[in-house]
Amino acid sequence: MDEHAWNAGTPIAKYRDVTSSYQAVRPRPHYRVVNTRNDDVAYLRLQDGTSICLPPNFDTVFANAYSVTGIRISSRSTC
Numbered sequence: 001m002d003e004h005a006w007n008a009g010t011p012i013a014k015y016r017d018v019t020s021s022y023q024a025v026r027p028r029p030h031y032r033v034v035n036t037r038n039d040d041v042a043y044l045r046l047q048d049g050t051s052i053c054l055p056p057n058f059d060t061v062f063a064n065a066y067s068v069t070g071i072r073i074s075s076r077s078t079c
Contacts (some may be wrong), residue, residue: 021050022070034059045070
């Protein structure tokens, strides 16, 4: 979600299903990703093909240099 949506409490997109592959994400220039799940990790695929793992109940902010192109929610509880 972008900072305005974060401050207003209105996320731009929600992903809640555990998936075996990445779901497409519309790239945005600057936004926050929040994993609100209590027991599941979220893998974020970046524009260069690498990925990062977001632990349960954790968030991160992406600046203009990075773009998320996909998300995969896993039932694993740790990265």
